Amino acid sequence: MSSVAPDEIVRNFVAGRFVDPDPTRLFDDVDPVTGRAVASVHEADASLVDRAVRSARNAVAGEWSKWSTRERAALLRRAALRIEERFEEFVEAEIRDTGKPITHAREVDVARAVANLSTFADVVSAAGESSFRSELPGGRQALNYVVRKPLGVVAVVVPWNLPLLLLTWKVAPALACGNAVVVKPSEETPTTATLLADVFREVGLPDGVYNVVHGYGLDSAGSHLVGHSGVDGVTFTGSTATGTQVMRAAATGVRPVSFELGGKNAAVVFADADLDATLDGLTRSVFSNTGQVCLCTERVYVQRSVFDDVVEGLADRAARLVLGDPRDTGTTTGPLISRAHRDKVLAYFALAEAAGARAVVGGGVPDLGAKYEDGAWIEPTLWVGMDNDARPMREEIFGPVAGLVPFDTDAEAISLANDSEYGLAASVWTSDLVRGHQVAQAMNVGMSWVNTWFLRDLRSPFGGAGLSGIGREGGESSLHFYTEPTNVCVQL
Ligand code: NAD
Ligand code: 6OD
DSSP states (O other): OOOOOSEEEEEEETTTEEEOOTTTTTTEEEEETTTTTEEEEEOOOOHHHHHHHHHHHHHHHGGGGGGGGGHHHHHHHHHHHHHHHHHHHHHHHHHHHHHOOOOHIEEEEEHHHHHHHHHHHHHHHHHHOOOEEEEEEEGEEEEEEEEEEEOSSEEEESSSSSSSHHHHHHHHHHHHHHEEEEOOOOOOOOHHHHHHHHHHHHHHHTTSSSSEOOOOOOHHHHHHHTTTTTTTEEEEEEHHHHHHHHHHHHHTTOOEEEEOOOOOOEEEEEEEEHHHHHHHHHHHHGGGGGOSSSSSSSEEEEEGGGGHHHHHHHHHHTTTOSSSTTSSSOOOOOOOOOOHHHHHHHHHHHHHHHTEEEEEEESSSSOOGGTTTSSSSOEEEEEEEOOTTTHHHSSSOSSSSOOOOOOOHHHHHHHHHHOSEEEEEEEOOOHHHHHHHHHHHHSSSSEEEOSSSOOOOSSSBBOOOEEEEESSSSHHHHHHHTEEEEEEEEOO
């Protein structure tokens, strides 16, 4: 039986049990498609967070610490299989919380949760301990090897845009390495983290290894968790502003952090690019998930000779996006996550206008009829005529928007794209592969794509430079973050 269903209370999960909700501490889970509450969520108070962290501490020291890497990997594979069996339940939960189109929920969100769990089962199984002989001064010889131990209790704090994908991206390697976790999903999207608790229970994860605490950030479950002295490391995905607060909290006790933060990602389009393929790629990179992917493109630099063609072609594709019922497979674009977030995005519409921008498509709130009038809908929007130093070209908006700017030379394109405090991702569109490599390498970002976007090999390092984050996760990089190495040196 499912642990969560529409109109139920989304519960916390501590020490292997769903916690009876406190009726005085409920908040609404709002469907951004209609603006209506679809469930209540039990906000964890400081004492419940404390119980969760204690249960995780007991778990890392208990039976879980005796599980072999092979056994942990097998559990992750069972969890992946169980999510596949309950696939549509996860898809529906993700749609209910976010309003995202069903094709996105199926092909990206839930599919990636399955891939995250099985990939880290593979990665941890393949990882060997390094061991090598050292020649030391004076002719002495030693054998050095490294034993990797779990960090202990890891706090996992994640946002609302790709709830299950981003959660499992961190939980899978943390568990693969033998840690226990306390996860804090976004207050906007609590459901799939709780469903995942049910899956872990079904596949035999020991009590206390996976705990869920629900609530808000500051002065709620989020800050109670990251400030808890029983937490050994913090992995966080979210905005740069929140990351700064989380880092302050983690500084007490000198806890390691891994941060995947905001972006202001550039696409660079050269005149030699395949125009149709580029326009399809740009459409995905600007508008996927209603622009609410940290990797989405919000700045498009286009070589002058093809600028008008790219503007016209992209505007045409934007105008053909289908907004509406997320459960209809023909829908391409859902609402923003909330009215509050829409207010923020609309404020940037006003700033763009004040900066002299012209919206070549969109620029407002769509009229989708009475059914959706209280939702968080917004028009996919493209601007031309803005300078690179205008606020909408510098600050992360996190909506289905981009500003297009012409350039003349490769050097100018690189300089414009790198003129940002963020450094998460970039994409380069060209038929000249040498140019593609050169420009992609020149981008000051964590991930640089050529003629594609958001194509992921989960063994590659993922993360950002500058305001976009600290550290890398993915493949071996995840194993490094979620473990503490002990070097043993034996004189021979
Ligand atoms: P957010 O920073 O507001 O919240 C993220 C999480 O942190 C939520 O669970 C929130 O409740 C919690 N939180 C807030 N304040 C906290 C505090 N003081 N202590 C502890 N926890 C706290 O982000 P959001 O609005 O949920 O998500 C959108 C942002 O996330 C965007 O900036 C986006 O770029 C970023 N993001 C980055 C990546 C990446 O991989 N780089 C991925 C997805 C989203
Ligand atoms: O693909 C991933 O592993 C990942 N962390 C994506 C982040 C997307 C941001 O919204």
